[in-house]
Amino acid sequence: MRSTEDLIKRFNSGDRTALSRIITLVENREDGYSDILDCIFPKTGKAYRIGVTGPPGAGKSTLVSSLVQTQRSKQMKVGVIAVDPTSPFTGGALLGDRIRMQDIGCDPGVFVRSMATRGSVGGLAEAAGDVADVMDAFGYDVVITETVGVGQCELDIAQTCYTTVVVIVPESGDSVQAMKAGLMEIADIIVINKSDREGADKIAMETLAMMELRGRRPGAGDGPGEDGAGETCDEVWHLPVVKTIASRGTGIPELYEAIEKHREFLVRSGLLERHRKSNVEATIRGIVESELHKKVWSSGSLEKLEGLVKEVLEGRKTPRQASGEILSTIGGV
Numbered sequence: 045m046r047s048t049e050d051l052i053k054r055f056n057s058g059d060r061t062a063l064s065r066i067i068t069l070v071e072n073r074e075d076g077y078s079d080i081l082d083c084i085f086p087k088t089g090k091a092y093r094i095g096v097t098g099p100p101g102a103g104k105s106t107l108v109s110s111l112v113q114t115q116r117s118k119q120m121k122v123g124v125i126a127v128d129p130t131s132p133f134t135g136g137a138l139l140g141d142r143i144r145m146q147d148i149g150c151d152p153g154v155f156v157r158s159m160a161t162r163g164s165v166g167g168l169a170e171a172a173g174d175v176a177d178v179m180d181a182f183g184y185d186v187v188i189t190e191t192v193g194v195g196q197c198e199l200d201i202a203q204t205c206y207t208t209v210v211v212i213v214p215e216s217g218d219s220v221q222a223m224k225a226g227l228m229e230i231a232d233i234i235v236i237n238k239s240d241r242e243g244a245d246k247i248a249m250e251t252l253a254m255m256e257l258r259g260r261r262p263g264a265g266d267g268p269g270e271d272g273a274g275e276t277c278d279e280v281w282h283l284p285v286v287k288t289i290a291s292r293g294t295g296i297p298e299l300y301e302a303i304e305k306h307r308e309f310l311v312r313s314g315l316l317e318r319h320r321k322s323n324v325e326a327t328i329r330g331i332v333e334s335e336l337h338k339k340v341w342s343s344g345s346l347e348k349l350e351g352l353v354k355e356v357l358e359g360r361k362t363p364r365q366a367s368g369e370i371l372s373t374i375g376g377v
Contacts, residue, residue, distance in 0.1 A: 048076050048079065048080065051065060051066065051080070052066075052080060052083055052084065055084070055181075055182065058182075058183070060155065063155065063178065063179075063182050064157075066080055066084075066178055067157055067175050067178055067179075070171050070174045070175055070178060071159060071171045071175060073171070081174055081177065081178075084177070084178065084181040085177065085181070087180070087181035087183075088177045088180040088181050089180065089320070090180060090183075090185070091123070091176070091179065091180035091184050091185060091186060091187045092185065092186050092187070092206060092207075092307060093176060093180075093186075093187050093188075093189070093204065093205040093206050093207075094186060094187070094188045094189070094205055094206070094207050094208075094209065094303060095188075095189050095190075095191070095204070095205030095207070095208040095209065096108055096111075096188060096189070096190045096191070096209045096211060097190070097191045097208065097209070097210055097211070097230075098210050098211035098212055098235075099212065099213075100192065101213070102211040102212055102213050102237055102238075103211065103213065103237040103238055103290050103291070104190050104211050104237075105126065105190065106237075106290040106291055107211055107235065107237055107288060107290040107296075107299075108124060108126075108188055108190050109148050109290075110288075110290050110293050110296045111188070111296055111299060111300060112124065112148045112154055112188070113148060113293075113296075114296050114297060114300045115185075115186055115300065116148075116151060116153055116154065118300075120153075120185040120186055121153045121154075121183060121184045121185050121186075122148075122153065122154050122155075122184060122185065122186045122187075122188065123154075123155045123157070123176075123179030123180075123182070123184035123186070123187045123188070124148075124154065124155070124156045124157065124187075124188045124189075124190065125157055125159060125172055125175055125176060125179075125187065125188070125189045125190070126156060126157065126158045126159070126190050127158075127159050127160075127172060127189065127190065127191045127192055155179065155182075155184065157175065157179075159171070159172060159175065172189060172204065173204045173323075173327065176189065176204065189204065189205060203322070203323070203326055204323065206307070206310060206316060206319055207232045207233065207303050207306045207307060207310075208230050208231055208232045208233075209231070209232070209233045209234075209235055209299070209303070210228065210230070210231035210233070210234050210235070211235045211237050212234065212235070212236055212237070212247070213236065213237050213238045213241070214236065214238065214239070214241045214242060214243035214244045214246075214247055215238075215241070215243070228251075228254070228255075231283060232281065232283065232306050233283065233284055233286060233299070233302050233303065233306060234251055234283060234284070234285045234286070235285075235286050235287075235288055235295075235299060236248050236251075236285060236286070236287045236288070237288050237289070237290050238289060238290075239287035239288060239289055239294075239295065240289050240294075244287060248285050248287060251285050252285055255283050279309065279312070279313045281306065281309055284302045284305075286298050286299045286302055336374075339374050340370065340371065340373075340374055344373060345370045345373055348369070348370065348373075349370070352366040352369060352370070353366075
């Protein structure tokens with residue numbers, strides 16, 4: 045307990061080593077991590093959260109590195125969560141993003157953390173939202189989460205970030221295929237990176253035309269309202285398409301400006317507060333479901349499962365009846 049208090053004290057004093065240690069505790073779900081999150085939670089709520097996603101090879105890490113340099117020129121402190129594919133040997137992140145972000149890694153106003161997906165279907169490690177909270181509580185003005193880019197499952201990022209930037213390249217194919225991949229559905233800003241390559245103008249025009257045909261709802265990435273039917277908003281966010289060459293810094297000021305305009309739009313329309321409320325609700329639901337899962341399967345249910353499976357296969361019980369029997373082992377469910 046004393047060591048935890050010392051760790052939090054060092055964290056609150058701006059010790060980056062303590063920040064790194066707490067992130068490790070949170071990511072690995074080590075003993076005491078939830079108490080630490082509870083302790084630092086009152087300091088959260090100030091950082092603006094940006095998601096950067098897109099297919100592999102789109103140049104996301106280079107783009108993030110350039111964007112962070114622009115934000116640092118505006119005196120912003122930036123935390124970066126780079127979600128890498130899980131190593132098949134260690135279960136940890138492959139650290140590819142950290143290697144590609146060397147230009148910003150030594151800046152004391154920037155903290156880059158690589159995290160493994162650990163098989164998470166959404167491309168985000170399950171603990172990424174908690175790690176973003178830790179960086180928020182540490183005092184970073186912006187937290188950027190870059191994901192591996194695995195298609196429709198990137199919806200996860202729209203639930204944890206306020207502005208979602210989808211990065212594609214001319215070689216991604218036509219915009220119809222990109223739409224099928226599910227990425228366009230969650231985009232607040234579309235970036236065509238490596239736009240010096242052939243086909244950049246064509247995919248930009250096709251993407252803009254597609255968005256006009258589809259129409260825009262108030263703020264891409266918005267979840268439903270409390271009644272599940274969605275809330276109305278007088279303003280509509282017109283999705284911008286920004287062409288960049290991240291390796292040269294071309295188009296990065298325009299991307300920064302687009303992000304700031306989207307942020308202003310969310311604040312002005314009241315959608316940012318609604319997004320935060322949705323995030324808190326999703327966090328509570330996730331914690332409840334996780335705790336119930338652990339409670340169910342730590343109450344002797346695993347031992348009963350084999351027998352219940354046999355009864356279902358023999359026709360003596362239905363799967364629903366078997367499930368009810370397992371649930372009955374924990375009170376109040």
